[in-house]
């Protein structure tokens with residue numbers, strides 16, 4: 001039986017009528033920029049994350065970029081982050097003229113190893129940018145303590161982790177800002193690009209809004225250079241429909257993960273993902289580690305089972321970052337993860353027999 005890595009059409013069919021009504025509402029009103037749908041989404045998600053402000057933006061990448069701009073991070077500044085993630089946070093740090101400083105990951109959680117941050121600090125360090133990878137929070141207790149002790153900003157990349165908690169507290173509520181992505185395959189996905197910035201500080205939130213509107217205050221009076229980083233009303237309307245299902249979808253992902261954990265319990269060749277005791281993951285990905293990853297993936301493909309690799313190459317060896325002076329061997333845990341990780345299907349609508357098929361085929365291949 002073929003099993004897709006991801007199938008968004010199943011989700012869409014279940015909510016088609018509501019999505020079409022929401023789209024029709026925006027088109028009929030022709031309020032395509034700003035308006036009630038954007039406001040509704042901002043206030044509902046701010047409440048869920050537990051912060052005073054949320055600003056809808058054009059993508060998760062722009063959420064990171066606008067956050068760094070609003071925090072006045074720029075040339076001469078260093079930002080501590082992970083070498084094992086998507087390129088967006090690193091690209092954003094470089095685009096404001098600052099320098100990313102990598103710290104290796106915790107091999108159990110794949111997240112930034114907080115115990116290594118202090119040795120990476122320098123007088124130029126201005127911020128920490130933790131990425132809550134695959135739906136699991138970083139050690140925000142430790143990171144917040146370091147940030148406080150050294151007067152650093154914290155920009156949480158929660159692109160993959162809306163709804164995740166650390167010690168019962170939602171991600172996005174720890175840092176100076178929390179940046180989520182609504183890329184279609186995220187836990188709350190738009191029908192295109194979108195993102196949001198969470199922030200508890202009134203002054204910083206106002207600055208973020210200004211940065212997202214070409215630095216204008218009031219309109220047409222530009223006090224700084226910003227950009228056009230707005231979230232579309234159409235996307236917000238669709239996201240409001242989906243938002244009502246997010247808790248249930250996240251619960252389904254957790255259920256799939258628990259099923260895989262149990263099923264792989266006695267398959268020695270498969271190392272299942274570790275969720276720290278103080279965390280509740282939303283499993284944007286369910287990522288196993290295996291030694292002969294590429295061979296396993298090839299054989300799964302032959303059997304019609306979709307998998308993916310997040311991420312095949314660490315950031316510190318990417319050609320675009322050669323100027324930073326890092327090289328192979330600098331972050332061995334991240335490099336090893338790139339060789340071993342394999343993400344299995346975990347989308348909410350995955351059927352029980354599909355999960356069983358994934359486990360059955362992997363166990364069979366692993367025993368070869």
Ligand SMILES: Cc1ncc(COP(=O)(O)O)c(C=O)c1O
Pocket residue numbers: 059060061062085086088089131157159160180181182183193194195
């Ligand atoms: C960890 C991480 N950060 C940032 C982003 C960027 O988000 P977007 O694609 O919405 O720009 C993504 C995903 O795409 C991501 O996975």
